[in-house]
Amino acid sequence: MNDDLKAAVLERCRRMEIPLVGVASTDRWEHPPFLPWMPEEFYPQSIFPEARSVIVVGLPIHLPVLETSPSIYYHELYKTVNTLLDQYTYRLASFLTDCGYPSVFVPRDGYGSIEVLRKNPVAFFSHRHAAYLAGLGTFGVNNTLLTPEYGPRVRFGSVFSAAALPPDPVLAEDLCTRCMLCVEACPAGALDERDYPEGLTDKAACAANSAELARRHISPCGICIRVCPVGEDRERYGRTTAAGDDDPRRRRAREHVRKYGGL
Template identity: 55%
Template sequence: MVAEALKNEVKERCGELNIPMVGFASTDRWKNPPSELPNHFDEWIPLDFWPQSIYPETETVIVIGLPIQIPILDTAPSIYYHELYKTVNILLDIKAYEIASWLTQKGYPSIYLPRDGYGDITVLLDNPLAFFSHRHAAFLAGLGSFGLNNVILTSEYGPRVRFTSIFTSARMESDELKTPDLCTRCFKCANHCPVDAIPTSGDFPPPMDKRTCALRSQKLRSEYRSPCGICIKVCPVGNDREIFNRKDTSIYSDKNNSNMIRKGWYHVKEYGSKK
């Protein structure tokens, strides 16, 4: 089957699986990063983290993304967001596994990757990296640009989308890199971070204080309300803000308890987790 027809079939399959975001990146993009990328890095992805180093037969990385619904994220940290995060992660794993199996059956051996890939938050305190970065894969597949908060920003959902990847031996053309740098440098993510883990100066995207962020996550986990989610909920980027009527991000600073939206958050936070 010609590469273009197969790529169209993968996109159709993603449509059937209700996956709104899909991108394609040839492994060559890890080896020879294109000059038109929206962000540039002083240090490129180390060789051991390339898809072809993990599964040498890989020709193309397919990246899929599922959105996080803003009104639920708005309650974060909470048991409600905790459950949504788990659900989206499980769905991503299942859908990626299905796509990999379907491609394998068609004669193109393929493997899925888990959206996370760490046993416990304590592991991240010592070594805050996964064996593969879906954020960089999404970036190389043209799905978005890096934000100050080190998360991929997309025009559709801002940073409120979770990604995973499929490594396939099928050759398919990479998607166009037409995404601009979407981060407005508004610093809302950094200013709302309760532990100051996001630097506001220096290189871009800035190296975050991953250990401090992981320590907060560990504390929230002991209270049954991880992950934190604050830096992605306050980000003004994304058409989802319009869809959910959340264009006005001052709701995150305005402590007026009579605000109906905030009342809902406080109610949710009262139940199912420790405060």
């Protein structure tokens, strides 16, 4: 295991102001932590045979912006975070390759549009599962990865590397509180009260709702991650309730934002 190289990767991430970084060895995909698990074709080593490690980075979605969702404000934040993820993972992959360890970045989504996703609702790689195996969080009822720092309000990107980096431990504590706020708030009725993965999201219903928001230029939805009470970011922003509705000033601000920028 290359401890010095991992330290160099972490330092690069620190310089790029990436708050969440984790490493998983590719053999973790071969030993499913729960069932059902993904088919082998979705393993990183099936996509990039040289892969021995997966480096996962996470960037937060700012809660006050998310509270306006669905809106043009959250729409633009989502695009910005996605762009940064692609840039950061590309730079990390290039750095590792220059160090002598062939590496590639993985695009943050892996599908062309919401219409594509409606016809084939699976991307070629799951960053959420990679983040879980890299010790960054645990799955919630809302089918997202919850992190201690930001709850589910995080977007992830990954790098496949031939470098054998020391892996981080998988998070042992289950972060989901089973409050069911996400199930109750989902506008598409796409969530199930059962734990992940038994209560998998109704992808067709979720995608149909996303397609309508995309038509109005205010996708994605974001409501299931907006209401989740998990995450230190709630305290940082002074959000003591799931939607922040206890403050009339914030409510007026959200209502103002939602009136503009979309159909």
